[in-house]
Amino acid sequence: MMDYGNETSYDYQTSYENKTSFEDEIFYDYESPCDVDDSGNASVKYYLQVYVHSLICIVGFIGNVLVILTYAFYKRTKSMTDVYLLNVAIADVLFVVALPLIIFSEQSNWALGDWSCKLLRGVYSINLYSGILLLACISLDRYLAIVQARRSFRFRSSMLVYSYVICAVVWLSALLLTLPTFMFYERYAPRETFNMSMSYETVTNSDSTPVTKETKTLATEVPDSTQQEQYVCFFRFKDNNTAKRMKVLVPSAQVAVGFCFPLLVMGFCYSSVVFTLLRAKNFQRHKAVRVVLTVVLVFIICHLPYNAALFYDIIYMFSGSDCEGHSITQLLLILTESLAYLHCCLNPLLYAFIGVKFRNHFRKVMEDLWCLGKSYIGARRTSRATSEAYLSSRRSVDSSGYENGTSFTM
């Protein structure tokens, strides 16, 4: 079983009986099946999942929860950008919660069953789309605020309502793009999909006449059948046409809607923003330009390699490469995917914490949480009223400093 893909393996078999050596000559230009998960790639994937993805999940979770907490406690969502930033943080948190559950399920044979396969993969896909599309919305919002400042100034108060509508549209379209995943992902044992395995064996009788005997060769064909049956969570279709269409459409949609479209929007909006800023006479403009360039550059660095690998994989999906080439493509997909995951723990830094106003609010939240923790311990000894008085005074100070505008302050 192990050597069927190995072309050099026919050298040492010359001592075999005639039939085998004849077979070797025929097999000079034969194609054998490629391992779906070869051991090298599987171990790379495993170490990435344990060491890199876990770190991404923890950092991403903490960062995005801090953003959500800041908005929840103090900084009421008062501008379009705030609404988007909150939604990005929610999408990222859901993503980093779904990711370890997917890794865990993958390694425990999807023991939770079919629904966990559909649900986890679905949640993962929804948040992937919504997170990236919302980043495009943020770029559009900044474009309106800076480039179209005069025109959009009148509408800025009513923009808040629009931003909720836009967020709803983004989440709905993410859900729509995930529908194929919900419908066609299933938990199953891949072995049972190689159906109708018929095998015969010719054995020589006592009177030396060859007799064909049906044997159950499944045990010899799959050497690890004594082990627990392996399950995957992947596409499963009923007919050829749907299979072909969906296997191309789903990753294509991911490249188009999950990368190319947001990149185009961001490219247009941010380049206009940069031109406008460079013309302005503001002493802080260089810092603003630097921030914009960082945002775009990080997006490209994180998502371009994975989407390029995905695109390459789509192109050579049906007109196959050889096993080695396929293995390299899979390895590239695994490696670049981790880079794409990294983006969700950079978002809080790139978008929320880079803003001066947001940082101030965050500092207040941290101080109050610190005081609350202190007073909670102290409350057992002294009265509780002091801390509440402190909190309310804090809030009133905060609300008096409200102003109307976007949080595009850097």
Add this chain to the structure above:
Amino acid sequence: MAQISGAAVMFLLLLTVSLFCQDTAAWACCRRYSKGQLPVHLIRGYSIQTIHAICNINAIIFHTYGGRKMCADPTQPWVTDSIQKLTKRAWALKKQKKEKLILN
């Protein structure tokens, strides 16, 4: 902060659990078809790979006596011929078994 560190601990717990359940799966999919033909007397059996699940092309995988697997194009005439011959062999085998049962 307490809830955050709690979640982090939960996550680490999940990871350590998954550390102990590591196993690598190996399924093989045909990616291309063989150019040559395979004489039917070398074939022990075959299995059908469909595009419906993890693999991306439809293929017939011939299993040989030498323990090899060969990917074949199911639209090629020699492949359908071989499968028909193998099916006949299976029928003959069943007949043989039945006759033996009757004789005994």
